[in-house]
Amino acid sequence: MQAPQATFSYPTWAHAGKDMVGTSLGSSRLWFTVAEGIVTEIYYPRIDIPQIKDLGFIIADDQGFWVELRRLADYQISLPKPHIPAVEIVHRHSRFTFTVQICPSQRRDVLLLRYKLEGDTSLRPYALLSTRLGGDAENNLATVAEHNGRRVLQAEQGPFGLALMASRETGADAWERCSVGCTEESDGWQDFNRHGRMTWEYNSAGPGAVALMGELPSQATLALGFGTTMNSAATLAMSSLFEDFSAIWNAQCRAWETWFKNCHLPDLPPDLQRMLALSGTVLKVHEDRTYCGAMVASLAVPWGEDSQSRGGYHLVWCRDLVETAGALVAMGSLEDARNVLRYLIATQQTDGHWLQNQWLGGNAFWQGIQLDEAAFPVLLASALRECGAMEGMRCEDMVKRALRFIAREGPVTGQDRWEEDSGVNTFTLAVAIAALVEGSTFLDGEGREFALLLADNWNARLEEWTFVIATPLAQKLGVAGYYIRIAPDDVLVHEGALAEHVLIKNRTQDPNLPADEQIATDFLQLVRYGLRRADDPCILDSLKTIDQLLKIDTPSGPVWHRYNGDGYGEHQDGSAFDGVGCGRGWPLLTGERGHYALAAGEDPLPYLEAMAAMTGTGGLLPEQVWDSAPILAHHLNPGKPSGSAMPLVWAHSEFIKLCYSRALGCPVDRPAATWNRYHGVRPQITHDIWGPRYRPRHIRRGNNLTIALRAPALVHWGINSWQDAQDLDTRDTGLDIHVVDLPVTALKDGETVQFTFYWLDQKKWEDTEYEVLITE
Structure with missing residues (x-):
C-alpha cells in the first residue's frame, strides 16, 4: 500500500551539536555522527555526501505511552578509550533503560547498532530512519521488501541506495510490523503523534522526503547498509549481520589503537590528555577515503534543524585543512599531513590560489577568494620540510604559483578569514608574509629576492595600514591605539580610508561603524608567527582593547568574539542564526589567546582548561559557545555549545597545537624561517x-x-x-x-x-x- 504523499516538505538536517563522530580505518567508506543520543547524518561513499538525516528510536506500549529517545534528553555516552570512535549510549527513563552500541564495519559500507531495552516488559522499541540520499530530500523512494527471505526497509535516489535490516540474537529476522511514509504526512513519527501507537503499515512511499519505521524486539542488532542500489545495500547489511557484533567492535578498537600508537602525547593533566587523544581522533575521522588527505571542516550542518543547506560544513576549506595538518604534524602523524599536502597540490588553481571552499573533487561551492588560503599550503610544505618529512615530495611549482598569486594580489584579500569583507587584515597579512618568507626558501635568484623584499615591505607597513591611534574608542578604552579588524581596499592609495564605513553583513541592522572602530582578535597572529613581540606596545594596547570589548567570562572560562558588531550566531532570544543574528564566543579564539599567553611567558594551561570545559556531552569542541543568560527552551547554557557546528575540526586542531606548544615552549606552528628573519621585530626597510x-x-x-x-x-x-x-x-x-x-x-x-x-x-x-x- 502506497503511503499518502506530503503536501509540504521542509528538508532540514539533524541537530548540529554532535555527541560523537566516527568512521572505520578499513576499506569501509562510511562516516557516522551522533547527536541527542541517536545516530544522525551518515556520509557515504565520500565524506561530503550525507545520506540520512537521522536513525533513532521510539519506545512505546500499546496503551498510548510513547517517547522518542532524542527528545528524552537523559543519556550518557562513552567510548572504550578516548581515541576509539566506537560509541555506547545509555538512555534512562523511569520505565526503562535503553542501551545502544554503535560501530561501523571495517570492510563493508555498513553501520551496526546493537541495542537492549530493559525495564517495563510492556514496552517495545521502534526504529525510525529519515533518509536524505545524496543529500537530497526531494526525490527519495522507500519500500518495505524482502531480501533473500528477510524483511528489509530500503530507500533509493539516483545512484544511491540504503537498506536497514535487523537480526535477533538467534540470527533470525527481527522485524515485526514495518512501514514507510512521507515526512510530515505519513511517516512513523506522525503515526505515533496522531494515534499514540503504530497503526500504519505502508509498503511504499515517495518520491519526496521519506522515513522508514520498524517494530522490534527488546534486543537485536541493526545493520544499515549503503550501496549503488537498494539490493546491493541489502546484501552488505545482511552480510554484516552474519558477523558477530563483538568481533566488529573489537576490530574497530584494534584499528584505532594501531593508528594512535604513532601519536606521542605531551605531559598534561589526565583530563586534558584524554581530550587531546579524542581531538586527534576527531581530526582523523574527518578525512575522506577516496580523496586521501581531504578533510572537511565538520560533519555537522550549523543550526541543522533550521537549515536546508546542501553544503553545511562537510566541505573542504583550505585554511581549515592546513590548520588540521599542522596539528597532525605536531602529533607526529606525518603521513597524514603529507597526504594533505598532496591533496592541496592537486587542487591548486592555475593562477596559484585555492578555492574558498570546495567539494572533495575540487569543484567550487562558494566563490570568494581569500589571500590566506593561497598562503597556508606554503606554510605546510615548509613545516614538513623543516622536520625532514617530505620523503621526496617536490612542491617547488606549487610554492612558486602560490607566491605568484600572493605577490600579484596582496596585501589586499578578497575576503578575510571569516569570509566577509575585503581589504587588509592582520591575520591574513601575517600568513601571507610568512608564506613569502618560507616560500622563498624553495626558490632561488630573482624570485627569492623579490619574495623577501615584498615580505619585508608588507611587514614594515603593517601599522601604517591597520593600526589607528587617538580615536574616540581608543580614548574611551584608555589605550593609545589598536589594530583594526580590516582596512578597506583603498587604504593602499588613500590615507583617509580608515574612517570609511565597513559593512558588517551578518546583522539585521548594520551598526555603521567606520573601519577605525572595528576591532578583532586577528592581530594575535603577528605574535604567533614572529612578526611582532608579545610586549610590543601596539600589541599590548590591542590586547587591552580586545579583552575589554570582545572577551566574555563564562562558567567554563574566558572566550572571545571574533569582532565587535559580529552577527554570526543565535539571536538574542536563542533562535537559530538565519543569515543574521548575534555573534557568540569561539573556543578556538581562546586557544589563540592561549598561544599569545605562551609567547608572553605565561603558562597557557588555564586556556586549555577553559577549552576543555566548553565541550559538549561527548567531549567535542563547538564552533561557538553560548555567552548570555541561559535559555532552557533552546538548551543554551553559558559557556557550553550553542547551535553552531560541533565538532569544529579547526577548534580541535587549535587545542592540539596549544597542548604541544606548551610542551615546546613556543608556538608549534611558528614558521621557522619567518622567526629567524624577524624575531618579532618590525624590519627597518631601505x-x-x-x-x-x-x-x-x-x-x-x-x-x-x-x-x-x-x-x-x-x-x-x-x-x-x-x-x-x-x-x-x-x-x-x-x-x-x-x-x-x-x-x-x-x-x-x-x-x-x-x-x-x-x-x-x-x-x-x-x-x-x-x-x-x-x-x-
Missing part, C-alpha cells in the same frame, strides 16, 4: 616597493624605489616635474611580477619622482602619470 596593489604617495629619503608591475613594461620616469626623464626596461622576477629599480637614493626631502609605463604586451601607454614624494 627599499620601497610601488605596486602592484600598494601605491605609496611618499617614500623615505635615502630608500631605493622599485616599481613592480604585473606585465613587462618600459618605465618612463623623471624627477621634480619630469626633469632628466629617461626610460628603463622591467625585468621578470619569475613570479609574474616585472620590476625596475629607480635610482632615487640621492633625492632630498620634498623632491618628487614622476613615472608612467609603456605596456610591451599591449603596445600602449598607461593613461595615468604617477608621483611619489620624498620625505624624511
Whole structure:
C-alpha cells in the first residue's frame, strides 16, 4: 500500500551539536555522527555526501505511552578509550533503560547498532530512519521488501541506495510490523503523534522526503547498509549481520589503537590528555577515503534543524585543512599531513590560489577568494620540510604559483578569514608574509629576492595600514591605539580610508561603524608567527582593547568574539542564526589567546582548561559557545555549545597545537624561517616597493624605489616635474611580477619622482602619470 504523499516538505538536517563522530580505518567508506543520543547524518561513499538525516528510536506500549529517545534528553555516552570512535549510549527513563552500541564495519559500507531495552516488559522499541540520499530530500523512494527471505526497509535516489535490516540474537529476522511514509504526512513519527501507537503499515512511499519505521524486539542488532542500489545495500547489511557484533567492535578498537600508537602525547593533566587523544581522533575521522588527505571542516550542518543547506560544513576549506595538518604534524602523524599536502597540490588553481571552499573533487561551492588560503599550503610544505618529512615530495611549482598569486594580489584579500569583507587584515597579512618568507626558501635568484623584499615591505607597513591611534574608542578604552579588524581596499592609495564605513553583513541592522572602530582578535597572529613581540606596545594596547570589548567570562572560562558588531550566531532570544543574528564566543579564539599567553611567558594551561570545559556531552569542541543568560527552551547554557557546528575540526586542531606548544615552549606552528628573519621585530626597510596593489604617495629619503608591475613594461620616469626623464626596461622576477629599480637614493626631502609605463604586451601607454614624494 502506497503511503499518502506530503503536501509540504521542509528538508532540514539533524541537530548540529554532535555527541560523537566516527568512521572505520578499513576499506569501509562510511562516516557516522551522533547527536541527542541517536545516530544522525551518515556520509557515504565520500565524506561530503550525507545520506540520512537521522536513525533513532521510539519506545512505546500499546496503551498510548510513547517517547522518542532524542527528545528524552537523559543519556550518557562513552567510548572504550578516548581515541576509539566506537560509541555506547545509555538512555534512562523511569520505565526503562535503553542501551545502544554503535560501530561501523571495517570492510563493508555498513553501520551496526546493537541495542537492549530493559525495564517495563510492556514496552517495545521502534526504529525510525529519515533518509536524505545524496543529500537530497526531494526525490527519495522507500519500500518495505524482502531480501533473500528477510524483511528489509530500503530507500533509493539516483545512484544511491540504503537498506536497514535487523537480526535477533538467534540470527533470525527481527522485524515485526514495518512501514514507510512521507515526512510530515505519513511517516512513523506522525503515526505515533496522531494515534499514540503504530497503526500504519505502508509498503511504499515517495518520491519526496521519506522515513522508514520498524517494530522490534527488546534486543537485536541493526545493520544499515549503503550501496549503488537498494539490493546491493541489502546484501552488505545482511552480510554484516552474519558477523558477530563483538568481533566488529573489537576490530574497530584494534584499528584505532594501531593508528594512535604513532601519536606521542605531551605531559598534561589526565583530563586534558584524554581530550587531546579524542581531538586527534576527531581530526582523523574527518578525512575522506577516496580523496586521501581531504578533510572537511565538520560533519555537522550549523543550526541543522533550521537549515536546508546542501553544503553545511562537510566541505573542504583550505585554511581549515592546513590548520588540521599542522596539528597532525605536531602529533607526529606525518603521513597524514603529507597526504594533505598532496591533496592541496592537486587542487591548486592555475593562477596559484585555492578555492574558498570546495567539494572533495575540487569543484567550487562558494566563490570568494581569500589571500590566506593561497598562503597556508606554503606554510605546510615548509613545516614538513623543516622536520625532514617530505620523503621526496617536490612542491617547488606549487610554492612558486602560490607566491605568484600572493605577490600579484596582496596585501589586499578578497575576503578575510571569516569570509566577509575585503581589504587588509592582520591575520591574513601575517600568513601571507610568512608564506613569502618560507616560500622563498624553495626558490632561488630573482624570485627569492623579490619574495623577501615584498615580505619585508608588507611587514614594515603593517601599522601604517591597520593600526589607528587617538580615536574616540581608543580614548574611551584608555589605550593609545589598536589594530583594526580590516582596512578597506583603498587604504593602499588613500590615507583617509580608515574612517570609511565597513559593512558588517551578518546583522539585521548594520551598526555603521567606520573601519577605525572595528576591532578583532586577528592581530594575535603577528605574535604567533614572529612578526611582532608579545610586549610590543601596539600589541599590548590591542590586547587591552580586545579583552575589554570582545572577551566574555563564562562558567567554563574566558572566550572571545571574533569582532565587535559580529552577527554570526543565535539571536538574542536563542533562535537559530538565519543569515543574521548575534555573534557568540569561539573556543578556538581562546586557544589563540592561549598561544599569545605562551609567547608572553605565561603558562597557557588555564586556556586549555577553559577549552576543555566548553565541550559538549561527548567531549567535542563547538564552533561557538553560548555567552548570555541561559535559555532552557533552546538548551543554551553559558559557556557550553550553542547551535553552531560541533565538532569544529579547526577548534580541535587549535587545542592540539596549544597542548604541544606548551610542551615546546613556543608556538608549534611558528614558521621557522619567518622567526629567524624577524624575531618579532618590525624590519627597518631601505627599499620601497610601488605596486602592484600598494601605491605609496611618499617614500623615505635615502630608500631605493622599485616599481613592480604585473606585465613587462618600459618605465618612463623623471624627477621634480619630469626633469632628466629617461626610460628603463622591467625585468621578470619569475613570479609574474616585472620590476625596475629607480635610482632615487640621492633625492632630498620634498623632491618628487614622476613615472608612467609603456605596456610591451599591449603596445600602449598607461593613461595615468604617477608621483611619489620624498620625505624624511
